[in-house]
Amino acid sequence: MPNKKQKLKIFQTPRGTHDILPQDQKYWDRIRTVSQTLASYYGFERIDTPHLESTDLFLHTVGPTSDIVEKQMYSFKTRGGDALTLRPEGTAPIARSYIENGFLNLPQPVKLYYRGSFFRHESPQRGRYREFHQWGLELLGEESAIADAEIFQVCSLFLSELGLKDILFYVNSVGCRECRPKYRSALSGYYRSRVRGLCKDCKRRYKDNPLRLLDCKEEKCVTVKKSAPQILDHLCEACKNHFTVLLEFLDEIGVAYMLNPYLVRGLDYYSRTVFEIASTYVAASEPEVAREALPSINAENRNAGDEKKEEDEEENVVTEVPIKEEKAGKEPLALGGGGRYDYLVELLGGRPTPGVGMALGMERLAYAMKQQQVKIPASSRQKLFFVHLGELAKKKSFKIIEMLRRANIAIAESLGKDSIKSQLKLADRAASEYALILGQKEAIDGTVIIREMSSGTQETVLQEKLIEILKQKLRR
Ligand SMILES: [Zn+2]
Ligand SMILES: [Zn+2]
Incomplete structure (x- = not known):
């Protein structure tokens, strides 16, 4: 147990690393x-x-x-x-x-x-x-x-x-x-009389690898570089x-x-x-x-x-x-x-x-x-949002979601939220095209409501027809 007086260390990503959130x-x-x-x-x-x-x-x-x-x-x-x-x-x-x-x-x-x-x-x-x-x-x-x-x-x-x-x-x-060796010696020749005006790193590069003199971003070295021989001529x-x-x-x-x-x-x-x-x-x-x-x-x-x-x-x-x-x-x-x-x-x-x-x-x-504010095409997950109402519907939720997964249709949900308002709000924020709504009545009838988010129009369909209908809608 840490001593109460001892401040707990707050961990951060090591310098230069990051979480991709x-x-x-x-x-x-x-x-x-x-x-x-x-x-x-x-x-x-x-x-x-x-x-x-x-x-x-x-x-x-x-x-x-x-x-x-x-x-x-x-x-x-x-x-x-x-x-x-x-x-x-x-x-x-x-x-x-x-x-x-x-x-x-x-x-x-x-x-x-x-x-x-x-x-x-x-x-x-x-x-x-x-x-x-x-x-x-x-x-x-x-x-x-x-x-x-x-x-x-x-x-x-x-x-x-x-x-x-x-x-x-x-x-x-x-x-x-x-x-390249010919160019290298032309470059060395050019720098020979100018090496004194270069940065510390470049003085070393001049001896070890003159080509790398051209990589330097230091202002004084960039100035010298401006009239250096060009490899394309060699x-x-x-x-x-x-x-x-x-x-x-x-x-x-x-x-x-x-x-x-x-x-x-x-x-x-x-x-x-x-x-x-x-x-x-x-x-x-x-x-x-x-x-x-x-x-x-x-x-x-x-x-x-x-x-x-x-x-x-x-x-x-x-x-x-x-x-x-x-x-x-x-x-x-x-x-x-x-x-x-x-x-x-x-x-x-x-x-x-x-x-x-x-x-x-x-x-x-x-x-x-x-x-550049690039628009990313909406993934299929964003097209559908699952909304449930009441205890029975909640219990039946997993069955429907699993049915969709098997048909390879992605859907977002918020099973932890019970109010229909907050669920529809989430569906809206996710820019979903459709909400699938399962209430008490639908859970008993074996149906589900498909609501088009943009127009608010709804239709009730049989659960066994759901996959077929969704595939048609999503293809459009
Ligand atoms: Zn060559
Ligand atoms: Zn330099």
């Missing part, structure tokens, strides 16, 4: 349904990989100088002494699975889609979490640009099917083994051709894109095509979710001591980019990205296999849907 599930359901339907239609099969992978998997692929490996991985030693990491991204695990399960013996390309939680230790911001959800596509075993175009196509169809407007793809090519013939063909496909499909010659993406395994997807929609005001995304700083409920240091460090990060000053809603909202990874399978010891893929952040998608 019932009222938001409609957005998530919609994202899941649309992505699944489209991916299946285009021949992508579902794959699930574990949340835990060997730490080395990401060191070898994402790259030791990437932000992910340098600062963001949740890595730990198990009791057995294995070094494991909570997956920070989805592509390396799928390449691992491709090799491990001998997918290269299947007809190529192998087309996969996935969905789930990923983990990165980042400072929480608008729509950005430490445990976040993504859904993604991977297409392995096809080198030609049509594979890249297919990824763009499904991604773009998905976003418009979801009801999102103002979507823009930022596209670039990062070249191949032949041309592509070899094969890469130039690949990129041209892709852009022709994109014109054909009608995907809105913009070239961004400095887009390199943080991961080492990309080759040729890289892209990012953003919503450029400008909202009059931010949706509710903005406040949720703000990290809650409630020192009282946190253990002092060991968490103190982390908290200090994070408060600083948070004050650096407060949501208000980020001109909430005015900056493009990053939804996801992707690219080609022709060396990834080989990096993991498999037979050289080209690949291309993309991932979209589900929190970002849900946020954009709210921001």
Whole structure:
């Protein structure tokens, strides 16, 4: 028993994680349904990989100088002494699975889609979490640009099917083994005399991985970047051709894109095509979710001591980019990205296999849907509401509801409420098309009343005819 004087600790979600509440599930359901339907239609099969992978998997692929490996991985030693990491991204695990399960013996390309939680230790911001959800596509075993175009196509169809407007793809090519080293040295050459004016991180990047200099968001580094050499001027013939063909496909499909010659993406395994997807929609005001995304700083409920240091460090990060000053809603909202990874399978010891893929952040998608006030088609559950009156009717309720379930007709109810007024109010609030009303008389007669909510017209039908009649009504 806790001491009365001792204040009970109030538990909260760990920083950067969140509950997806019932009222938001409609957005998530919609994202899941649309992505699944489209991916299946285009021949992508579902794959699930574990949340835990060997730490080395990401060191070898994402790259030791990437932000992910340098600062963001949740890595730990198990009791057995294995070094494991909570997956920070989805592509390396799928390449691992491709090799491990001998997918290269299947007809190529192998087309996969996935969905789930990923983990990165980042400072929480608008729509950005430490445990976040993504859904993604991977297409392995096809080198030609049509594979890249297919990824763009499904991604773009998905976003418009979801009801999102103002979507823009930022596209670039990062070249191949032949041309990238040449560009890298041109870049080093350019930065050599300018390195003193860069931020601390970039001074290090200049030595370790000059391409990543282009990722920096610090103002002084962005200024230097403006006249840096562009990779598109350094592509070899094969890469130039690949990129041209892709852009022709994109014109054909009608995907809105913009070239961004400095887009390199943080991961080492990309080759040729890289892209990012953003919503450029400008909202009059931010949706509710903005406040949720703000990290809650409630020192009282946190253990002092060991968490103190982390908290200090994070408060600083948070004050650096407060949501208000980020001109909430005015900056493009990053939804996801992707690219080609022709060396990834080989990096993991498999037979050289080209690949291309993309991932979209589900929190970002849900946020954009709210921001753009996307209408979600009513689920069948919302079409019917069950209303009961009196004790006998209440007892018979389950029988009728079960009859509907077997016929695969969804219905909402509020069996805990006895007053017809409050039940009808709920039916109204749920925007139900029909209420099924079961009163004392109907329970005895074996009938039920179907009430059309919009007009208030009612008809009494026999319970054994109910399914048949409802199916007709709902089909309309
Ligand atoms: Zn090349
Ligand atoms: Zn910098």
